[in-house]
Amino acid sequence: MGGFAPTSELKAKMSTINSPEKGSAENGSLLVVDDVTLQYKTEAHLITATHRVSFRVERGDRFVLLGPSGCGKSTLLKAVAGFLKPVEGTMRLNGRPIDRPGPDRIVVFQEFDQLLYWKTVFHNVLFPLVTTGTPRAEAKARADAAIAKVGLTKFRDVYPHMLSGGMKQRVAIARAMAMGADILLMDEPFAALDALTRRRMQEELLRLWEDIGFTMMFVTHSIEEAIVLGSRIVVLTPHPGRVRDVLDARDYGLGDVGSPGFSALHRRIHDMLFTEGTAGHGPASRKEAQPC
Numbered sequence: 001m002g003g004f005a006p007t008s009e010l011k012a013k014m015s016t017i018n019s020p021e022k023g024s025a026e027n028g029s030l031l032v033v034d035d036v037t038l039q040y041k042t043e044a045h046l047i048t049a050t051h052r053v054s055f056r057v058e059r060g061d062r063f064v065l066l067g068p069s070g071c072g073k074s075t076l077l078k079a080v081a082g083f084l085k086p087v088e089g090t091m092r093l094n095g096r097p098i099d100r101p102g103p104d105r106i107v108v109f110q111e112f113d114q115l116l117y118w119k120t121v122f123h124n125v126l127f128p129l130v131t132t133g134t135p136r137a138e139a140k141a142r143a144d145a146a147i148a149k150v151g152l153t154k155f156r157d158v159y160p161h162m163l164s165g166g167m168k169q170r171v172a173i174a175r176a177m178a179m180g181a182d183i184l185l186m187d188e189p190f191a192a193l194d195a196l197t198r199r200r201m202q203e204e205l206l207r208l209w210e211d212i213g214f215t216m217m218f219v220t221h222s223i224e225e226a227i228v229l230g231s232r233i234v235v236l237t238p239h240p241g242r243v244r245d246v247l248d249a250r251d252y253g254l255g256d257v258g259s260p261g262f263s264a265l266h267r268r269i270h271d272m273l274f275t276e277g278t279a280g281h282g283p284a285s286r287k288e289a290q291p292c
């Protein structure tokens with residue numbers, strides 16, 4: 001089932017993560033973004049959204065794009081999804097250049113609104129398989145297997161309005177799994193939620209990641225959310241977006257909020273974004289950094 005590895009395999013892979021941002025490690029990386037500049041051309045303006053951004057995402061990463069409004073987070077996600085072509089630089093998934101959207105990269109939208117309210121859980125998962133030409137019998141088997149994997153078999157025949165937010169998230173992830181996606185792309189999926197619901201959804205996402213193991217790239221402008229959810233965080237500075245640093249957050253989860261290590265990493269990122277200069281997009285900044 002695509003890039004979704006079992007947990008033990010995933011953990012073994014994660015324990016070997018050692019990712020200088022360039023060089024020989026490229027061989028093993030799932031996603032390699034190399035010196036990517038992204039622009040929008042309007043009639044009146046040429047807007048450079050990101051300038052020579054480089055990072056790599058390993059299998060099993062919970063990779064976070066973090067930065068203030070306008071630093072190009074969503075634009076980068078769109079480009080990885082294949083909706084926008086770089087004006088310079090390259091992006092490769094599994095060694096193949098990204099030049100269009102594909103089923104190996106599934107975008108999960110805010111609040112999982114992409115679920116079709118008139119279709120059951122099963123038919124929501126089945127739908128993209130059938131529309132992309134998977135033979136019906138195989139599509140049904142894949143849909144049922146993915147629904148079982150996210151623990152929703154009992155809810156197979158219910159409609160989205162009867163599900164909690166966390167369950168809708170599971171359906172959205174089951175869809176991606178059934179499609180054999182290698183990476184889940186999430187653009188601030190929890191941004192519109194109240195604090196309590198947001199925390200529940202974060203818990204649910206982390207639990208599901210522990211249970212199944214998948215790779216995700218996640219956009220947020222919340223430092224806390226980035227540390228809680230991310231295994232690695234790329235910190236971007238704006239106008240145009242550049243890589244300020246790539247940080248390791250594997251040691252911190254929901255239970256660590258407020259701990260000395262968590263607070264130190266939070267402060268460090270805050271300082272990078274708000275008090276330090278915006279320099280740091282040279283080669284040195286591409287190195288993996290350890291949290292304080």
Ligand SMILES: Nc1ncnc2c1ncn2[C@@H]1O[C@H](COP(=O)(O)OP(=O)(O)OP(=O)(O)O)[C@@H](O)[C@H]1O
Pocket residue numbers: 040041042047048049067068069070071072073074075076221
């Ligand atoms: N469709 C578009 N046409 C022209 N300019 C755009 C378009 N989309 C984004 N931009 C510009 O590109 C830059 C990066 O925008 P982007 O939405 O990627 O930032 P972001 O970091 O995701 O911001 P936010 O956190 O506010 O969503 C901004 O200057 C924005 O105004």
